[in-house]
Amino acid sequence: DLTTIRQRATAAVAGLPARTRCLTEPEPLSAEISPALRQLRAELSGDRIPA
Structure with a gap:
């Protein structure tokens, strides 16, 4: 269900700033x-990224 996917993606993006603090140093991740x-971001805004 697209709505559920968007909600999960939004929650994941919203939770990123706290997690990305540990990624300030360059690493493979x-x-x-x-x-x-x-x-x-593209999917949430309704855009498609060219493959």
Whole structure:
């Protein structure tokens, strides 16, 4: 259900600032997190990211 997915994504994005404080130093995870965040934001705003 799209509404449930959007609610979960919104909650995940809302919870990110506290978690990302531990990612201020460069580490491999940031390379995976950034594209995921861009995709989440695009989906929440109704846009599609070109593959």
